[in-house]
Amino acid sequence: MGANASSLPGDSNPLTRPKLEDIPESCIALVLSYLDPPDIAKLARLNRAFRAASSADFIWVSKFPSNYPYIIAKSPDEGVEEKGKKDIYARLCRPSPFDGGTKEVWIDKRTGGVCLAISSKALMITGIDDRRYWNHIPSDESRFHTVAYLQQIWWLEVDGDLEFQFPSGTYSLFFRLQLGKIGKRMGRRVCNSENVHGWDLKPAQFQLTTQDGQHAVSRCVLDNLGNWVHYHVGDFVVDDHNSLTKITFSLTQIDCTHTKGGLCVDSVLICPSRLGKELISVDC
Known part of the structure; x- marks a missing residue:
């Protein structure tokens, strides 16, 4: 009875309290999907669970501009589309030169514009x-x-x-x-x-x-x-x-x-x- 009582909710024992890393990765990813990319990057530094959750593809697909395949086609990097969606977003945020280097296109890392x-x-x-x-x-x-x-x-x-x-x-x-x-x-x-x-x-x-x-x-x-x-x-x-x-x-x-x-x-x-x-x- 005493052993069971030590794990009841509200117990002050620090060894049995829930921790951030105890949150399921899928739940963390769902919360992160509502945030702007800079905030996601900050929370990814908290621990391994948040870092892993921040790489979920569905988070970053929702941040892509509707014309992202058109922009990717102008990227000088080969094989960009084969990378994870987080890496693709990072590449979209870097300027891609086109028309002989006289024009550049990129997306704003905060808004995706x-x-x-x-x-x-x-x-x-x-x-x-x-x-x-x-x-x-x-x-x-x-x-x-x-x-x-x-x-x-x-x-x-x-x-x-x-x-x-x-x-x-x-x-x-x-x-x-x-x-x-x-x-x-x-x-x-x-x-x-x-x-x-x-x-x-x-x-x-x-x-x-x-x-x-x-x-x-x-x-x-x-x-x-x-x-x-x-x-x-x-x-x-x-x-x-x-x-x-x-x-x-x-x-x-x-x-x-x-x-x-x-x-x-x-x-x-x-x-x-x-x-x-x-x-x-x-x-x-």
Whole structure:
């Protein structure tokens, strides 16, 4: 009787109290499936039971974007689909370059939202082949390691287009720009503003258009000397995740009454609008 009484519920004996590792792995996995990936990763460090449960395929399948096979097909890694779903999710969170390395796609590790970046080298820039106007210069502040730098021009026109399969939802498009050329002096970041001029006279115009008739226009005076800024062009909505979405977008300042110069064009960013709100951005 005494032996049985020692194992009754509420017993204070530390040897008989339930422990975290006593929870069935299937129960742990079910709880983890309701959490965001960063929280799952934290709990996986608790003990072996949580670590094993965190690898359950059904947890990660629910986090995949609807177009994940389309993204995986662009991955340079062979055999990705043969891995466990947790490893596939981790691979999706790392940028996958495509179109000759001029574009990258990845998913946000917290929300699973699909994001894309388009290099300045994938954009059609008026005068880009004339070194009197533009140069491609190296930059360790760009994910593509290079930016387009404007010396001086009368007619600024930067155009781009994209055809991609997005999950359903609302997306924001940004141009990542900076006034001034960045360098280093004595190991410190410095901005050369020598060629910066003309941006305070007239605003730059941003546009985006989709194949189904969505259109957005914004105008903004560029004044971000020495700082990278995401200029918000506008938003678009994807209804059918099974179809390709076609987008065209542009940055222009075509008032030929004055020249302008000293502009760095890094890239175009497309991301779910809820993530776009978290950017250090300018909503024109």
